Amino acid sequence: MNQAYIPIAYLIASVCFILTLQGLSSPKHARAGNLLGSIGMLIAVVGTLLLKDIESFRWIVPGLIIGSLIGAAMSIWIPMTKMPERIALSHSFGGLAAALVGVVEYIHIQGTPELTHFKMGALALEVFLGFLTFTGSLMAFGKLQGVITGAPVTWKGQNAINISMFLGALVLLVFVVLDPTRSFIFYFMGVLGLTVGVLAVLPIGGADMPVVISLLNSYAGLASASTGFALGNPVLIIAGALDGTSGFLLSMKMSKAMNRSFANVLFGAFGTGEGTAAAAAGGSAGGAAYNLASLEDAVGVLDAAQSLIIVPGYGMAVSQAQHATRELAQILEGKGTTVKYAVHPVAGRMPGHMNVLLAEANVPYDQIFDLDDINDEFARTDAVLVVGANDVVNPAAKDNPGSPIYGMPVFNVDQARAVIVLKRSVNTGFAGIENELFVRPNTMMVLGDAKKTLRELTQGLKEEAA
Amino acid sequence: MSNEALLFALYVFVLAGFLGYQVISKVPPLLHTPLMSGTNAISGISLVGSLVAAGAHYGTLSNVLGFVAVIAATINTVGGFLITDRMLRMFRRRPTDKP
Numbered sequence: 001m002n003q004a005y006i007p008i009a010y011l012i013a014s015v016c017f018i019l020t021l022q023g024l025s026s027p028k029h030a031r032a033g034n035l036l037g038s039i040g041m042l043i044a045v046v047g048t049l050l051l052k053d054i055e056s057f058r059w060i061v062p063g064l065i066i067g068s069l070i071g072a073a074m075s076i077w078i079p080m081t082k083m084p085e086r087i088a089l090s091h092s093f094g095g096l097a098a099a100l101v102g103v104v105e106y107i108h109i110q111g112t113p114e115l116t117h118f119k120m121g122a123l124a125l126e127v128f129l130g131f132l133t134f135t136g137s138l139m140a141f142g143k144l145q146g147v148i149t150g151a152p153v154t155w156k157g158q159n160a161i162n163i164s165m166f167l168g169a170l171v172l173l174v175f176v177v178l179d180p181t182r183s184f185i186f187y188f189m190g191v192l193g194l195t196v197g198v199l200a201v202l203p204i205g206g207a208d209m210p211v212v213i214s215l216l217n218s219y220a221g222l223a224s225a226s227t228g229f230a231l232g233n234p235v236l237i238i239a240g241a242l243d244g245t246s247g248f249l250l251s252m253k254m255s256k257a258m259n260r261s262f263a264n265v266l267f268g269a270f271g272t273g274e275g276t277a278a279a280a281a282g283g284s285a286g287g288a289a290y291n292l293a294s295l296e297d298a299v300g301v302l303d304a305a306q307s308l309i310i311v312p313g314y315g316m317a318v319s320q321a322q323h324a325t326r327e328l329a330q331i332l333e334g335k336g337t338t339v340k341y342a343v344h345p346v347a348g349r350m351p352g353h354m355n356v357l358l359a360e361a362n363v364p365y366d367q368i369f370d371l372d373d374i375n376d377e378f379a380r381t382d383a384v385l386v387v388g389a390n391d392v393v394n395p396a397a398k399d400n401p402g403s404p405i406y407g408m409p410v411f412n413v414d415q416a417r418a419v420i421v422l423k424r425s426v427n428t429g430f431a432g433i434e435n436e437l438f439v440r441p442n443t444m445m446v447l448g449d450a451k452k453t454l455r456e457l458t459q460g461l462k463e464e465a466a
Numbered sequence: 467m468s469n470e471a472l473l474f475a476l477y478v479f480v481l482a483g484f485l486g487y488q489v490i491s492k493v494p495p496l497l498h499t500p501l502m503s504g505t506n507a508i509s510g511i512s513l514v515g516s517l518v519a520a521g522a523h524y525g526t527l528s529n530v531l532g533f534v535a536v537i538a539a540t541i542n543t544v545g546g547f548l549i550t551d552r553m554l555r556m557f558r559r560r561p562t563d564k565p
C-alpha cells in the first residue's frame with residue numbers, strides 16, 4: 001500500500017473518536033458512538049501495521065493477543081461495583097504505554113539530528129507524565145482496593161516536598177530541552193515521574209477519589225498527546241487532547257461539587273490530611289444521641305409515604321445493594337408511591353459511579369436526578385432513604401462554617417418529613433466528619449449491612465400489604 | 467521536526483482541545499463513567515506508537531519495551547470499548563425486564 005495514504009486512516013479514526021464523544025451527550029446514541037470509536041481504532045491500527053517501518057510481527061502479534069485477552073476478560077467479568085478500580089488500572093496502563101513509547105523513541109533517535117530541542121521536550125514530558133500516571137493510578141487502585149490504606153497518609157513537609165518535586169521536574173524539562181544530549185536527565189525525569197505519582201496520591205483520602213481519578217485521566221490524555229507531538233502523529237495529538245480535556249473538565253466539575261478550588265485539586269488535594277484530622281478532633285455531633293430505629297418503624301414510615309427520594313452513596317457500592325434498592329423501590333411504586341433517585345456528582349469513588357450501579361439494577365435513568373434538579377423537592381417529600389451516603393447529605397456543609405466540608409453543595413435531605421439512614425455503623429464516614437443529620441429528630445438510623453436491611457424492609461412492606 | 471510541523475501540531479492540539487471542551491460539556495452526569503472509560507479506550511491510541519516500537523528495526527530492548535506497551539495499550543482499547551458498551555447497554559429509559 002502506498003505509504004502516503006496511511007495518514008488518511010488516522011484522519012478517519014480522529015473523526016470517529018470525536019463522534020464517539022458526541023454520542024455520549026445522550027444515552028440513546030452513546031452505544032452507536034462507542035461502536036464507531038472502536039471501528040476508528042481498528043482502522044488506525046490496521047493503517048499502522050501497513051507502515052513500512054514495521055519489519056517484524058514477532059513481538060506485535062503476541063502483544064496484541066495477550067492484551068486483547070486480558071482486556072476482554074477484565075471487561076466481561078468485573079462487577080460494576082469495581083468500576084473505579086477498573087478505571088484506575090486502565091489509567092495506569094495508558095500511562096505506562098505512553099511512557100514506554102517515549103523511552104523507545106528516545107533510544108532510537110538519541111545522538112541523531114532528529115532529536116531536536118522541541119522533540120526532546122515532548123519526549124521528556126511524555127515520559128514524566130506517563131510514569132506519573134502509571135504509579136499514581138496504581139496507588140489510586142491500591143487505595144480503592146484496600147491494599148493501601150484509604151485514609152490520607154501525611155507527614156511533615158509533605159506539601160513542600162511534593163511541590164518542589166513538581167518544580168524540579170519543570171526545571172529538568174527546561175534543561176533537557178536546552179541540551180538534548182544529556183540523556184541522564186531524560187531518564188531521571190522518568191524516575192521522578194514514578195516517584196511523584198506515588199507521593200502525590202498517598203495523602204489523598206478515599207472521598208477525594210472522584211477528583212483524583214479524573215485528574216489522572218487528564219494526565220493519561222496529556223501523556224498520549226505528548227506522544228503525538230514526539231512522533232508527529234496528529235491522531236495521537238487529537239485523541240490525547242480529547243482525553244486530556246475530558247479528564248480536566250470532570251475534575252473541575254468534581255472539585256466544584258466539593259467546593260474545592262481547582263488549584264487545591266491540581267496539586268493533588270493538598271490539605272486534605274489536616275482538614276480530616278481537624279474534623280475528627282472537633283466533630284460537632286459527637287456524643288449526641290442517635291435516633292436508632294427498628295425495622296418495623298422504618299417499614300411504617302416507608303409504607304405511609306406518598307413520595308420517596310432515595311439517596312445512594314459509596315455504602316451502596318460496598319454492600320452491592322443496588323439491586324436490593326431497586327426491589328424496595330418497585331414494591332413502593334406498586335403501591336403508588338412516587339420514587340426518585342438523587343445522585344450527587346461526587347457520590348461514590350468516581351464520576352457517575354452511582355448512575356452505573358443504578359443502571360445495572362435496571363433503574364430507568366429518567367428516575368435519576370442531579371443535585372440541582374431535585375434539591376428543592378426534599379422539602380415537599382414524605383420520606384428520604386439514604387443508602388450508604390454520608391458527606392453529601394451532611395447539613396453541616398450548609399450551616400456549620402467550622403466544618404471542613406462547609407460550602408460543599410449537599411442535598412437538603414434534612415428538610416424532608418422523615419429521613420431513614422441505612423448505615424453499617426455509627427462511625428464517622430470516609431472523610432471522618434461527624435454528620436449532624438444523624439441526630440436530627442426527623443432522622444431514623446437503621447444500622448447494619450445495607451443490602452440485608454433493604455431486603456428485610458422489602459419483606460416487611462410485602463407483609464404489610466398482605 | 468521543522469517549525470512548520472511544530473506549528474501544525476500545536477494547531478491540531480489546541481483545536482482538538484477546544485472541540486473536546488465543547489463536546490464533553492454536553493455529556494450529562496449520568497454518563498460520566500462511560501465517558502471516562504470511553505476516553506480511556508480512545509487514548510489507547512498510543513497503541514499506534516507502541517506497534518511501531520515493537521515492530522520496527524530498533525533493537526531487541528526497544529522491541530521488548532514496545533511489546534509491553536502494546537499489551538498495555540491493547541488492554542485499554544479492547545477492554546475500554548467493551549466495558550463502555552457493557553455499561554451503556556444497561557442505561558434504559560423505561561422500566562423493562564433484564565434480557
